[in-house]
Amino acid sequence: MGERGMMRLRTESHVVIDDDIVRREELSTVLELDRAEDQHRQRLLEDAERAHNQAQALVHNAQCEAERLRSAARARFQRVARLGYAAGRRGALRDWNMRSVRAMHDERQQWLRNRERLLQVVVDACAAMLGEDRGALYRRAAHALEQACAEAKFLHVQVAPGELASAQQAFARFAAQSGGLRVEVAECTTLAQGECRCEWDSGVFETGLQLQLDSLRDVLHKVLGNDAAVECAAAEEADAEAVTC
Template sequence: MVIWLRGERSPLGLDQDVVRREALAQVLELDQGWQAIEQRGAALLAEARAQADALVAQAEARAAAIVADAERRVAGSTRLGYAAGRQQGLDAVHAQMQARARDDRAVLLAMRERLAEVVFRAVQRLLARAPHHGLYQRAAEMVSAELDQASFLTVTVHPGEAAQVRKLFNVAGLPLRPTIIEDAAAGEGACLCEWDYGVLDAGLPSQLAALRKSLRQALDAAAGQAHAPEPADGAAP
C-alpha cells in the first residue's frame, strides 16, 4: 500500500504504514520543494503572459502611430499630386508593421523557450531527489493488468535499487514472479519491464525524455504558427 502525501496526484508517497521521523522529515522537505517549484512555475507563466500582453499593447500602439504617420504622408502626397508617393507610403507602413510583428514573435518564442527549460530543470532536480518507490509501485500496477497470458516477466533496474524493486513487485500480487535484472548502465530510477508480448519503460529517464519531447513539440508548434506565411496584400481575410 502506498500513502500519497497530498492525494494520488502527488509525486511523493510512502509505502510503509509506520514512518520514521527522519524519513517523514525528508519527504515533507521534498514536498515543500515540489510546491515551491509549482508556485515558481505559475509565477513564471504569469510573468510571461503579462510580458506578452505588454508586447501586444506596445505593438498595437506602434501600429497606430505608423498608420497615423502613413496617413499624413499619403495626405501630403495627395495634395502635391504625387500618386507614387501614396503607394510608397503604404509600402513603408506594411514593411514596418511586418518587421515589428516579426520582432515581437521572436521575443515571445524566446520567453517560451526559457520558461520550458526552467520547468524541465526544476522537475528533473526534484525527481532526482525524491524516493523512487512510488515510481516502481506504479510500474508494478501498470504491468499487472497485462500479464494474464504471460509466461515470464523481467524487470531491469539499477543495482542499487534492485532490492526495493524486488520487494515492491513481490507484494504487488502479480500472476507470476518477476526476474529482476541488475544493470549498472540503466541508471538510477530506470525500470524496464519486458514480457512475452510487451515492453513497458516506466523509469524516470524515459519519463523525463517524454516531458522534454512534449515541451519541444509545443514550442515547435508555436514557432510554426509564428513563422506561418503572411497573407498577400489585398487578399481576402
C-alpha cells in the same frame, strides 16, 4: 490763309502758296503735290493703324501664351505635388507595414523563447522530483505494466546499480496487487541511472528517466502548440517581411 499772305489748300496740308497770283500750270503742280501729300499721309495713317493692330495682336498672343504657360506650369506643379504625396503615402505605408511585420516577428520569436523556457522549467522540475524519488519512477513503470501483465506468471525487472531497493519496494506493491505474479528485481550494470527493463511471459518493456522526460516534453509541446505550425507561421511572416522590403 497763313501768315504773311501764305495760303494753305487744306488745314492739314503742308503745301502752301505764298503768292497772290498763281499761274495755271503752277496751280496744277501745287494741286498734284497736295494730292500726293494727302495720299502719303493716308498711307502713313493706314500703316500706323496696321502696325498698331499688329502690335495689339502680338500683345494678345503673348498674353494668351503666357496664360497657357502659367496654366501648364500650375497643372504640372499640382501633378507633381499629387505624385509626391502619393509616393510619400506609399512610403509611409510601406514603412509602417515593415515595422508591423517586424514587431509581429519579434513577438513570435519572444513567444517561442518563452515557451521553450517554460518547457525546460517544467521538465527540469519533473526531473528533479523523479531524480530525488526513484520510487516514483518505478511506480510509474509498474503502473504502465498493469494491463500488460494481467495474465503473466512472472516478471523480471532489471535496474541500474544502486537503485535496487527503490525498485524492489515499488514492484513489491505491484506484485501484491496483481495476485499470483512472481516478481524478481535485479541490478544490471549496462543500464544507466533511472533506466528500467521489464520482461515477462510475452513481452519486454523498457523505460527510464530520460524516456519519461522526453514523453513529458512531447506532451507539453502538443499542449502549448505544434512546432511545425509555429515554424510555418514564422516562415510566412519572414516571407511577408521580405516582400514588403
